[in-house]
Amino acid sequence: MAKQQEYAETIVSSGMRIEGELKSNGHIKIDGVVSGKVHTSQDLLIGPNAQIDADLIAANAVIGGTVKGNITVKGSLLLLETAKVIGNISCGGLGIREGSYFSGACRMQEVKSEGNQEA
């Protein structure tokens, strides 16, 4: 039997517009327009045609569209060629493809070196 709260992927298609807080315990894929806040404990995928005017919180994220807002990602964040991000980024790992646009501050979690771990 499936466990409670084991939700499927949330998909916001290109024709959909959301105003408010989109929160999910599963993966989220956005191709539409969202303003407000997006929060998931799993992965977030923003498609190339998406327009986001919201703060984003996710475990990992791949951004291909336009985001105006702060992005907080525990794990890795990847900005694709089509991405346009205006806002601050906080993440564990960051990848930026050539052609993407990013304007804001970036703060990454410090990677502990082996020497530090031994100490």
Add this chain to the structure above:
Amino acid sequence: MYYYIVDPQKLSQREFERVQNHLHSSLSEYRISGEIVRVTGLRTVNQLVDNAFLHGAKTIVAVGSDDTLHDVINAVKGRETVIGFIPIMDTEIGEILGIRNINHAAKTIASRLIADLDLGSVNNNYFFSKLSFGLGMGATNSKMNLFNFRLIRSLFHLPQFEVKFSADHRYVATVKVVGGAIINARGNNCGHGHISNPTDGVADVVLLSKLPKFQTLKYRGEILSGCFDQIPQASVVHLRKLEIIAPQGLPLRVGSRVIAKTPAVIQIIPRALKIIVGRDRKF
């Protein structure tokens, strides 16, 4: 005590007699005999369910189609009882609950494996499976001939309308669609394990926007069977409660029956249905 509410629906008298004989022999075989009553024009499911409570029935069994089960669930209206289901034809809910036919259903009822399942409610009407809207005015059906030219042409010209709904009091969504479904539980024909679990406490809302002609042709099977989530351009969200604000007067169907019109408040009531399920259930 078992109380069987038999709804012959569109069966001919001859077919119904055959079903009745089969039912009697199966109930005797598994020692679950009880009072058997038949729905007629003068004795509605509501009246029969009230009678069942007056007679002190502990288990009320709907014998008929998915509509019969929905009628019984609505007539019970949250009162304490266990519900059973004996499908007399191929039904989606029978498949969800793991009940195949009369004999198998009798065996399932005798084994009394009771599950607490979620129920959907729309403007105080309950539904167990899914609520659908749009796609012209007709109900979708996967058994239609997919190569029928008229059918394909009608899919190309499906009317589009804008749906606006508030979701869990968190956000408001607007999307132009040709159809959609609010799913609590569904059969296996769509083959997606995560959607449609009637124990997860949420409704899966699937909305289909108008597709280009080639995509419509490619996904006509999914469109007609209501498996919108299998189409890449569909939106899928998971909610406990939603209110469809616009358009006004949009018919909301369970199967082919219209049970409400928008504006409508739709919510999932967790574990509100005590029902006997089979070992082959789909959740």
